[in-house]
Amino acid sequence: MTRQQIQEFEQLQQHLRQAVVTTDAWAGEIKTVAGVDVAYEKGSDTLIAAVAVLDAHTLALREVVSFRGEATFPYIPGLFSFRELPAVLQALEKLPQAPDLVVCDGQGLAHPRRFGLACHLGVATGIPTIGCAKTRLLGEYQPLAPSRGSYAELVDNGEVVGRALRTQTDKNPVFVSVGHNISLETATEWVLRLTPLYRLPETTRAADHAVNTLLRATSASKDEDDSAKASL
DNA sequence: GCGACAG
DNA sequence: ATCTTGTCGC
16 A cells, blocks of 8 residues: 555545534434454455344343455554444345444544544445444543543543543543544443443444354355365 | 554 | 364353
């Protein structure tokens, strides 16, 4: 990927970011919350994207859909969404009913151009999205209390781009930021609601589990193919 | 120039 | 993300 091409994608992000909405832009009640995750097969660029839909009230798993394909874009930190979004969209299309809210495994506005994966997915689908990353990409934050629920603003260039949120007492915080059609305050509430037992949201855990199960299943059948070919 | 850099 | 064993703890 040339520097020229990278700049073109960065400009595309600058353009698309203008469509991001940072208020609670939905009507009615959130009944389903989905988590999305992507995993890669070790050597190749073959990937599997999974969407796990949970009941927003009970957090019970309702449905899982997935898509297996090839990554067509390299991994570049600031252009992460261009790598994973296509596969995620293909998986989402398999759902008979779109979820009311999606929690992404990555950043939303807490991004160099304020357009992380969660924003990209939200703008592409219109679905409210939250970015909930395990690690920080940018920004600074003050020390936060050790108790679950405490948080500190994530500031980048004098701008609040998200929050470092403690979802479990004495465990490292997660980094929450607005994706699309939701406020930072509401996004924080949802992430807390989704983390009654673990550091990561149940949505992310369900999607991660699904993706790894599928990865094992496909690599196992691939081994069968290989041994079958070897025995010929 | 050097290091850092969501997954 | 992925490569990887044992180990400490509930």
